[in-house]
Amino acid sequence: MNEDVFTQLSAGEMAEGVRSGRWTARELVAASLERIGRLDPELNAFTVVRTKEALAEADRLDAELAGEAKGRKASGADSRPTADTGRLLTGVPIAVKEEFDVAGLPTTLGGSGNPSPAAADSEVIRRVRAAGAIVVGKTTMPEFGRCSETISDRYGATLNPWRRDFSPGGSSGGSAVAVAAGMTPIALGADGGGSIRLPAACCGILGLKPERGRVTMAPLSQHWHALVTFGGLSRTAADSALLYDAIAGSLPSDRWQAEPLSEPYRDVVARGTGPLRIAWTGRSPMPGLKNDPEVDRALTALIQRLARLGHDVRETHAAWPVPTDAFILQFLSGMATEADSVEAPEKLERHTRRIAAVGRLIPTRLARFAERRGEKIARAFNERFLPTADVLAMPTIPVLPRPLGWLESRSTFASIFRGTPMVANTSIFNVTGHPALSIPGGVSAEGLPIGMQLVTRPGREGLLLALAAQLEKDEPWPTPPGF
Template identity: 50%
Template sequence: MDDRELVYLGAARQAELVRAGKVSARRLVEAALHRAERLDHRLGAFRVLLAERALAEADARDAALAAGGPGADGPLLGVPVAVKDELDVAGEVTTFGGAANLTPVPHDSEAVRRLRDAGAVIIGKTTMPEFGQWPFTESAAHGYARNPWNTTRTTGGSSGGSAAAVAAGLAGAALGGDGGGSIRIPAACCGLFGLKPQRGRVPTAPHPHLWYALGTIGPLTRTVLDSALLYDVLSGPADGDRWTARPARTSFVHAASTEPGRLRIAYSAEPAVPGVRPHPEHVAALDDTVRILRELGHDVREADPRYPDTTAAFLPQFCGGVRAEAATVERPDLLELRTRRTLRLARLAPEAAVERAVRAGERMAERAGRCFAGADLLLTPTLAARPRKVGALDGAGTTAAMLRSLPMIAYTALWNVTGHPAASVPAGFGSDGLPLAVQLVGREHEETTVLQVAAQLEAVRPWAGRTPDLPY
């Protein structure tokens, strides 16, 4: 097997080969780093590559395997994993996508620690818009992240660097964060599987929350099984968590490998944001998925979701989240002009207003839950618009950036307000050569059902075998 095949195998298969002694962790990591060093100047996926540290960590994984001691059977043994630059990696600066932090942090975040304990090798930190505010991965400090399928197009955001790294074979998997669609949107743009977990499923430590009730941490992966494997590693409460999800009824890997039986699935092309119209190819991808699900034996029916208007819950938490993260940086004078304008807007949402918005979101979760009164899952498009050209944020202040963001978040942000699990599932390719996707939304705490049906769709129209036309 050559290195080009290795880098596209995905996390589960890569770890399996390392544990079996067929590939060394060092070879896996070298292959990913070599590819990143050759291609990332075109993609902008990484803010920093940790080559020396990653190779030393890979050697330690190989030594543990040879000795048969602790760490020799980790579920992610030797897998090169990238980490979004809002999560702490010991010895590195957490930039939040900007230039206002300068000092390396002393400890890994809890999610990164769990990855290492499972045998993963952290190879770098990925790009994001400042504080993850936008569904486009563009920043004054680090430039554009570019879509591996067409480098003139956006990766989406805010976990766009992580998505580009996995889609281009620069990492076996990558961590992202989702506060309004920031895992699902770049997954949809880049042809990956991206599951936003139930709120509280993955700890946000050392912070009690990520953008209050909106934010979750999770992986972007090539396959459903890869995502399930990482969630089994990442899930579970930690000290200081503000929210904790109900324990899953089975392991996520087991769910991804198990048929769900006949389910009731509602579907709708209606966006949750008024005034936004979905692209016709996204509606066609939805209709094609409905056909496949019916052929799989599910009871699939069109529904009128009657989504609640979540603006009063989302916007104050958005403002409060940006304000809370901005308060931690060392050089606020180095924040982007657009961010400083957002912070002026945030003054209109004091802490008491943010907490009222959290409670309003909890009430909206009850209303949104009516979508599942007669259904186990809800199927929608992931995006309303096709991935636009890079430079979406050029010249835009806060208001213009918000307006340009609406077609990207029109199906996703609602589920951050309510906390429901939701996944972007690849659904073929558009006439522009870029990926298409649909969104599966589960009942509260029911990621397992989402994974089961996503795995069925993957089996019918496998997406991981197709890769961007990039040189090795």
């Protein structure tokens, strides 16, 4: 398959093309690998590329599809399989963050503390494979996802495809770059303070943090005391819907469990939203933090578009509940727990060791208190911001993407403090557990993407994706220059 053709296809189009016989899974995977081989030496989105394994898995899938088609033809049935067979992502190349277990590969978490290969796939990886996706590689992240840029001692810095001298954000930066640069149409990430939404905003793509408990954490029961959720990144709302239809669902082992879906996300997106009540705010949950003027202009443009599309759009002046104390306790204690779980803690980076050392001083009862406090903050947010509105619109990040390496030259806690404005608008929804989606919101004068965040009540991720699909249809998202 021609590389230019590959980059123009959505995940949904790729899967349908394989099911119809227009192309094979091997052709898609080969095109993905070719693009990775050409672009990744510079961008550094991948930690490992599964070239031989991915091609072999694609060949097996093609053989299975051919055998099934032969069987249907012999029985007189339609020889063309559909998405209803369960393979929503038939033959689609997917990139996965280093946070997920992939059998046979170490789960490095961005560092050197876990040298041994994982014995089995994590449940989310099992689900994307069952849906027909082919894992082409694992992607870069800062160790443990501890900061909002993607850089580590082991893997170095990941570059933003919009401008190579800028950070792609973090911590799911490698996954975001893989999607934004067209190396894969979808990717898996994880979000503990904005780690899906921040790189999505910095790379001009979509990143959804689902409701807490919506996607299983297995083999973990929970992560960072309720802050972290697993999820994905894509270039289109329809692709995000397909991905979440494949991975959504909790297990009895999950400490938090969401109500089962009443209908597939792809059906919600296809049906559309109808007129919505949308509240908006330009104020950050962090007191005194001002938006970059270009972020304010992008927010104004989004509000005007939403109104033009027929939605009831009104500014809210509600006071933000304060999530800082809960987030700090959950983050520090979670980092300590993670540091204590790796095979070789002595190999962790100095920043990670220092954060974990402080986290070990937090009693378990305080971490549990922070979880309960998050539930109170969630109720306060619902009462103040979503009493009648369907969606809250606001900037994903109050500032523009930062230059490459902007945090790592600092001491550990000075780095955390300096990075606070990046997570000011996102981390509150990790504390509360609300679904939150970052969508492309425009491009700055410097050629840097600006992200806008849509937030709704638990259980309504489909509404966010349907609204994003409407905006995407009205005006296609911008793409990086040269891509």
